[in-house]
Amino acid sequence: xxxxxxxxxxxxxxxxxxxxxxxxxxxxxxxxxxxxxxxxxxxxxxxxxxxxxxxxxxxxxxxxxxxxxxxxxxxxxxxxxxxxxxxxxxxxxxxxxxxxxxxxxxxxxxxxxxxxxxxxxxxxxxxxxxxxxxxxxxxxxxxxxxxxxxxxxxxxxxxxxxxxxxxxxxxxxxxxxxxxxxxxxxxxxxxxxxxxxxxxxxxxxxxxxxxxxxxxxxxxxxxxxxxxxxxxxxxxxxxxxxxxxxxxxxxxxxxxxxxxxxxxxx
Amino acid sequence: xxxxxxxxxxxxxxxxxxxxxxxxxxxxxxxxxxxxxxxxxxxxxxxxxxxxxxxxxxxxxxxxxxxxxxxxxxxxxxxxxxxxxxxxxxxxxxxxxxxxxxxxxxxxxxxxxxxxxxxxxxxxxxxxxxxxxxxxxxxxxxxxxxxxxxxxxxxxxxxxxxxxx
Numbered sequence: 001x002x003x004x005x006x007x008x009x010x011x012x013x014x015x016x017x018x019x020x021x022x023x024x025x026x027x028x029x030x031x032x033x034x035x036x037x038x039x040x041x042x043x044x045x046x047x048x049x050x051x052x053x054x055x056x057x058x059x060x061x062x063x064x065x066x067x068x069x070x071x072x073x074x075x076x077x078x079x080x081x082x083x084x085x086x087x088x089x090x091x092x093x094x095x096x097x098x099x100x101x102x103x104x105x106x107x108x109x110x111x112x113x114x115x116x117x118x119x120x121x122x123x124x125x126x127x128x129x130x131x132x133x134x135x136x137x138x139x140x141x142x143x144x145x146x147x148x149x150x151x152x153x154x155x156x157x158x159x160x161x162x163x164x165x166x167x168x169x170x171x172x173x174x175x176x177x178x179x180x181x182x183x184x185x186x187x188x189x190x191x192x193x194x195x196x197x198x199x200x201x202x203x204x205x206x207x208x209x210x211x212x213x214x215x216x217x218x219x220x221x222x223x224x225x226x227x228x229x230x231x232x233x234x235x236x237x238x239x240x241x242x243x244x245x246x247x248x249x250x251x252x253x254x255x256x257x258x259x260x261x262x263x264x265x266x
Numbered sequence: 267x268x269x270x271x272x273x274x275x276x277x278x279x280x281x282x283x284x285x286x287x288x289x290x291x292x293x294x295x296x297x298x299x300x301x302x303x304x305x306x307x308x309x310x311x312x313x314x315x316x317x318x319x320x321x322x323x324x325x326x327x328x329x330x331x332x333x334x335x336x337x338x339x340x341x342x343x344x345x346x347x348x349x350x351x352x353x354x355x356x357x358x359x360x361x362x363x364x365x366x367x368x369x370x371x372x373x374x375x376x377x378x379x380x381x382x383x384x385x386x387x388x389x390x391x392x393x394x395x396x397x398x399x400x401x402x403x404x405x406x407x408x409x410x411x412x413x414x415x416x417x418x419x420x421x422x423x424x425x426x427x428x429x430x431x
Contacts (some may be wrong), residue, residue: 006417
């Protein structure tokens, strides 16, 4: 009974079943040379696996998991109403409820996000990853709609930006919105502040006397795939500035929601 | 499959995808880049995945195609470089070989000597455990082509790694 190398290989690879497999098995049992060949094949496989399997045990780079988590979060939000930036919390409470539900759902499914450490809490990796995946955020260009006005020499947010700062949560994730909240925190004096990223401008805004004062702004930078480091550096700059301003850690999801319910007042 | 489920399964596949990438590239940094590009592509083209088909095979195909594109681009760059240097013979390939030794030892060297088409066949069947049919579909060739590439790759590896055990 002759067995071709291809048949033997198919047998070792588990491609043969039933009668065909039995025939090869019998041939191997009867022929020490075939048996030696099968053993060599199996040793070779084992050698390959020994070299490559340790990769399975390596920690997966956070970039990858964050990119996927950000994508999932963005899609989850797209399923919700996209009204939150348009409607105010007071006139239309429904979007707030939906956002809270989305956040809760996201946390249930991705308990590791958001992480508790400062650097992780900012969600910068996720924001970058989402930019990679989603490309440029769509939506009204904030600056052309006059999101900032001068109030007695201080820049305060108005219009869409003000409403977004009031309503959106960092835990919402970036979504397809033109405004993303990267994190929220409290200053030494207790004022609530938010790090935001809009299409053209990113910055830190703090609520004081009922208005969102822009403490710091930077150009958002190009959010295209090849330039993601650039976008990241703008965020890193804001992160450093915020860390210097902040008292304690950034707000966790619960405190952020409570602060929103309280109108971001001390 | 909803997005959440899709993303969960994609996340669960990451360790295996990294192993496949390491085998294809034989370099840890290149493999991570390849994974990154693959996941981006998979998320972007999620709508093209057909429910009821194997998600892992679909993503392996994306990775494999991405690597082919990358390998072609490298060959072009290497050629340009050599031309400019009037045949000095320094290209990315030589550099990469030096790193392989560190990453995967003898196995990396042996895999590195295989033609690309044999290496991917070996990786898919012998390491990743795909059946002939799935592996042929991932590569996009008839099953007979797959088995013949696999056979040649296997012979070469047996010669090189045979005595190691």
